[in-house]
Amino acid sequence: MKLWAGRFQKETDTMVNDFNSSIGFDARLYREDIQGSIAHATMLGRQGIIETHEAEKIVAALKEILADVEAGTVEFSVDNEDIHMNIETLLTARIGDTGKRLHTARSRNDQVALDVRLYLKKEITEIRKMVLSLMDVLARKAEDNKQSYMPGYTHLQRAQPTTFAHYMMAYANMLRRDVTRLEDCLERMDEMPLGSGALAGTTYPIDRSFVAEQLGFARITQNSLDGVSDRDYVIEFLSACSLMMMHLSRFSEEIILWCSWEFKFVELDDAYSTGSSIMPQKKNPDVAELVRGKTGRVYGDLMSLLTVMKSLPLAYNKDMQEDKEALFDAVDTVKQCLPVFGAMVDTMTVLPKNMAKAASRGFINATDCADYLTRKGMPFRDAYKIVGRLVNLCISNDETLDTLALKDFRAISGLFEADIYQALELKTCVNGRKVPGGPSAEAVDNQIANIQKFLNERSDG
Ligand code: ARG
Numbered sequence: 001m002k003l004w005a006g007r008f009q010k011e012t013d014t015m016v017n018d019f020n021s022s023i024g025f026d027a028r029l030y031r032e033d034i035q036g037s038i039a040h041a042t043m044l045g046r047q048g049i050i051e052t053h054e055a056e057k058i059v060a061a062l063k064e065i066l067a068d069v070e071a072g073t074v075e076f077s078v079d080n081e082d083i084h085m086n087i088e089t090l091l092t093a094r095i096g097d098t099g100k101r102l103h104t105a106r107s108r109n110d111q112v113a114l115d116v117r118l119y120l121k122k123e124i125t126e127i128r129k130m131v132l133s134l135m136d137v138l139a140r141k142a143e144d145n146k147q148s149y150m151p152g153y154t155h156l157q158r159a160q161p162t163t164f165a166h167y168m169m170a171y172a173n174m175l176r177r178d179v180t181r182l183e184d185c186l187e188r189m190d191e192m193p194l195g196s197g198a199l200a201g202t203t204y205p206i207d208r209s210f211v212a213e214q215l216g217f218a219r220i221t222q223n224s225l226d227g228v229s230d231r232d233y234v235i236e237f238l239s240a241c242s243l244m245m246m247h248l249s250r251f252s253e254e255i256i257l258w259c260s261w262e263f264k265f266v267e268l269d270d271a272y273s274t275g276s277s278i279m280p281q282k283k284n285p286d287v288a289e290l291v292r293g294k295t296g297r298v299y300g301d302l303m304s305l306l307t308v309m310k311s312l313p314l315a316y317n318k319d320m321q322e323d324k325e326a327l328f329d330a331v332d333t334v335k336q337c338l339p340v341f342g343a344m345v346d347t348m349t350v351l352p353k354n355m356a357k358a359a360s361r362g363f364i365n366a367t368d369c370a371d372y373l374t375r376k377g378m379p380f381r382d383a384y385k386i387v388g389r390l391v392n393l394c395i396s397n398d399e400t401l402d403t404l405a406l407k408d409f410r411a412i413s414g415l416f417e418a419d420i421y422q423a424l425e426l427k428t429c430v431n432g433r434k435v436p437g438g439p440s441a442e443a444v445d446n447q448i449a450n451i452q453k454f455l456n457e458r459s460d461g
Helices: 012-021 023-046 053-073 081-100 108-144 164-188 208-214 222-229 232-258 286-309 318-347 352-360 366-375 380-397 406-412 420-424 426-431 442-459
Strands: 149-154 157-163
Touching: 012 426, 023 081, 023 108, 023 208, 023 318, 081 108, 081 222, 081 442, 108 164, 108 222, 108 232, 108 318, 149 164, 149 352, 149 426, 157 208, 157 352, 157 426, 164 208, 164 232, 208 426, 208 442, 222 366, 232 286, 232 318, 286 318, 366 380, 406 442
Parallel strands: none
Antiparallel strands: 149 157
């Protein structure tokens, strides 16, 4: 029999029963639901809204239920619709009438808002740690590859020289922003909604701040209508995850390119690649491809929730039950991607020889050649034109700037002298770029130190 049977003259249609029920997916909130109910019952007892011994009985039974759920001896039922009503039904079955007092001064609307916040606070903390470990992998990879020279690209055309370390630090900085976005999101959502009731609060003399403190929230929500209608925190989280996945998808794409025969800048560890069922020679970057693919999934979760919430009038509407599957899917996806991606990067072998070979073709030192002339007094725009002519000459003669004879240089400009060859060396080109943020070993050292500092400041959680 339904809780609301008194008001109704018919049983719920079985199709509606199944359709309406969320226990199939919100069962994962059992811990948060019980935790919230324990705090609520304790507060009701303290405030004299229920008897202290009743509160104690409720708390003890809730703890037993938690242990039983964890031991796998409890079965939830679709007839009880969701995790909130399932737990309450179990409670009443165990302690009778006293159990029926738990829902005093509370609604499922503020209860679900509380549960999701508690759940998400915990998950954000875990995900944030995973991003920090990935940053640590990148910092180590950078440390080992400060002299691994490689071409940097624009339009996927070889453009200017850089190092693998500089590249790793680019991604580390993207992830640093992802961490701070998660932290911002956590800070903003750290508000306790219980006490909002169905939408208009309650007449009971409850103590919201006590409940907030019990549950480790920084503050209480400021408006009961907003308290039950708000899902911004879920959307913010999904958007932070979408951005992070976008970063991982770009990184994945590069790894996929880099381990192709056309590049061969890195070799993935056998444990982090897969073979083909038909082509014996294949070693495929499936992990990177899956991360790239799963990015779409997380974007989908974000779009789902933005669309569910669009134009919803205040306060609670059943549409909002649809928030959970999208949220859980994004949490699971991100938590699956981050560690495997980190391990793949950690174990991959960097092949600096192949990188240097690629860097020696494609005239990535052309800007440096122009800078050489500029240092000798020529305006940059004139130098740019002269080097353009030199590159053209090299292409017709199948040469590179490093192999071109000095007389050919001098035929185009008398400012060229024998030191041009040293100026064009990859190492010179990279290490001359000492500007803060640049690829020189010195500049990258600073970048690594900054990332390390960021990680150290967060090492205690
Ligand atoms: N299962 C519901 C959800 O996930 C809980 C809130 C139900 N509230 C209500 N008035 N039907 O959103």
